[in-house]
Amino acid sequence: MPPSDDVVLRVENLVKHFPLKRSGSLRAGGVVKAVDGVSFELRRGETLGVVGESGCGKSTLARTLVGLEKPTGGSVRFGDAVVHTARGRELRALRRRIQIVLQDPYTSLNPRRTIREILTQPFEIHPDVLPKARRTARISELLDLVGLDPSLHLDRYPHQFSGGQRQRIGIARALALQPDVVVCDEPVSALDVSVQAQVVNLLERLQKELGVAYVFIAHDLSVVRHISDRVAVMYLGKLVESGPGAPLYDAPRHPYTKALLSAVPVPEPASRTNRQRILLAGDPPSPVDPPSGCRFRTRCWQATDTCATQEPPLAGPEHPVACHYPLAA
Template sequence: MTVTTDTLLSVRDLVKTFPGRPRRTGRPGAPIRAVDGVSFDVGKGETLGLVGESGCGKSTTGRMIVRLLDPTSGTVTFEGTEIGGLSQAQLRPHRRNLQMVFQDPYSSLNPRQTVARIVSEPLLIQGASAADARERAGELMELVGLTPEHLDRYPHEFSGGQAQRIGIARSLATSPKLVIADEPVSALDVSVQAQVVNLMERLQQELGLAYVFIAHDLSVVKRVCDRVAVMYLGRIVEIGDKAEVYGNPAHPYTKALLSAVPLPDPAAERTRERIVLLGDPPSPANPPAGCTFHPRCPKAQESCRTERPLLQIVGPGGRQAACHFPEVRGPGL
């Protein structure tokens, strides 16, 4: 993964370890390695999808990028500046260009504040006047499909889809270049999901935004993303161009996830192969040796139980997979 002049965000060997729960004896439990050596780049105007089962570390990764969590080790470089070690004062100028949209719109909006205050707060923190911030808030409301008349209302007066639009408006207040969208539509009804996804695509085209789109719904990711990174137990097991990952998955875990995505054609849905993974993901406090996926992998062999596979190029366009026995179809592969 080579950093180019078009690279906006570069994440290298990112690790986050949380303390384990105390045992009954009072001694600390085993530390939980939520993110275990994640690396990827995001280019200007690009959307990278970060997908995987619940608990795989994708949301923790997103929170470390915007420094809501500090990494245990590794680097986060934004526009050529390593921001992982910056103080809050040093980080403030970068926050203009690096924002986040959260999964639950209601829990991320202060119920005691008006929409005007919620949307304009990032601008006030950056030193804008109250009048300028409110004027900008009105513009943002129109940009996301609401009206300036909504500014004096409170979050509980809005539907889930409208509340998420307010969250998106807040994230755009400082005209960022990169937005981390953490499961932005998973709490919404299906029909509303489509509206919010359409909105995010339009905003990207109009404003030149880049996204890290975190989700577990591979149908949504396929629609909005340019590249896809698949996470399992804190590690990226496959990353590459969307068409390659979806059309020709190399890692058994990716293949299993895609086999669970419903198909619009009933006939194809009835006849296709469905891969059922056995058991639950192992605990990040006690991950298996070797390939962490091997206890659930239908292709596991002895080397999988003892040797940790590293990401390696397995297909065109630099696609990578962390598997001893990747499945890639095509001439010369």
């Protein structure tokens, strides 16, 4: 384990709102509060899992972390550099350091380029990383690293590969410039179960070999538990709980985390009769007009008047929770 003060990414009160355009009207609509005050630290070589349901803002968080979206407020710092105010050389250097792997291996690779061209591109954008003469060898190394055969695969096009192989190519591209941080946005959710385990194992092996840190964003709680050192649970644009994987999963402190975990089907038919399941009523509220106070209170079974008026901060040392009445450990 790396020393705990070795922070590579420091996210402070990150906010991303999208203005809501009403068609046929000049009146300004509301805003979608996709990410609404998220803070965390990512340490060198660790995996932070971020889980949440659709619409909770986790993909917007991913895109904002790597600089694909400009935040409405707050900051993402890499060392001394601030991701969204950096310009010129500093920005180019930053982009090298923080990469992304996207969900859909079918749309994230250019269908008209060979794998060789796809993997050469990062070096064309950042020519100072590696002299031209050594790039071919490096690209072969990269393919080898992700378990593909360079002699067979370099001159093929994306459509000639299966979904799992394409995701390997996406990972090779993300690793080409030796980043410190890779943000993985649902990297295995488009894959078949039998192929998913291959890619999860690959990501873990690469982390051990290269010391890269992951922000692993997914809706699948089982995969996140497996791969993460620490986990953060997101609900309607905010983190409601975060902590090391085992305590968070085995003794959740936020009612939402508890409900979410209890809803995950467990592949053990024998245990299905004696499992306690909390069925949450309804769907998450709209991020355009989130509930006052605690955002989860409209679906929470222990909400009181306090929850409607005061927003609980994410507080606590090792296993912080944003709840007025956290569950006993």
